[in-house]
Amino acid sequence: MSKPINVYSTPELRQTLDEALPATFQRLGFKQSFQLIDTKLILGYSIAVVAGISFLLDKKLKYDESLTYQKLLVAAYALLSGVFWCFCKYVEKGVKYSGSSKDRTIVVKTKMEKYSVDYHVTVQDEDRSVEVILPANTVFNEAGYLQSDRLFEWFEQQLDSLAKKAE
The missing domain is CATH 3.30.160 (Double Stranded RNA Binding Domain)
Known part of the structure; x- marks a missing residue:
């Protein structure tokens, strides 16, 4: 109980x-399927990795040397965050269980x-x-x-x- x-x-x-x-x-x-949860985790970890790389580049390189990389990382971060938002809003919306x-x-x-x-x-x-x-x-x-x-x-x-x- x-x-x-x-x-x-x-x-x-x-x-x-x-x-x-x-x-x-x-x-x-x-049998429960974890495909939605796995996708959400992959997107979340990808966002964290991009932010971590940005932090490391900021610490290791000078501003002028890292500017191009930082622009690419910010674009990647924005893109991944947008995909994550769309996934949560439209794909995973309200799903509490999926199985087969x-x-x-x-x-x-x-x-x-x-x-x-x-x-x-x-x-x-x-x-x-x-x-x-x-x-x-x-x-x-x-x-x-x-x-x-x-x-x-x-x-x-x-x-x-x-x-x-x-x-």
């Missing part, structure tokens, strides 16, 4: 439900509005999606414990309805 949370705190509800997604989908037969099983690949996007207990979930398959609302009080008990079996059953129903859309 998980640790109890304050069920009146929207951030705690969202965080607990988001953290429960990998275990829930593993029980459903999915033997016959399908899914992406789960979630959001929760401030002062609301409604957990908005979008489950996407290759070309179809289902958008549903999970009232958090249906998967948490009065003491604030997450009921993993209820969450598992709820997601199982959503995957079934997504499969029925395909037919």
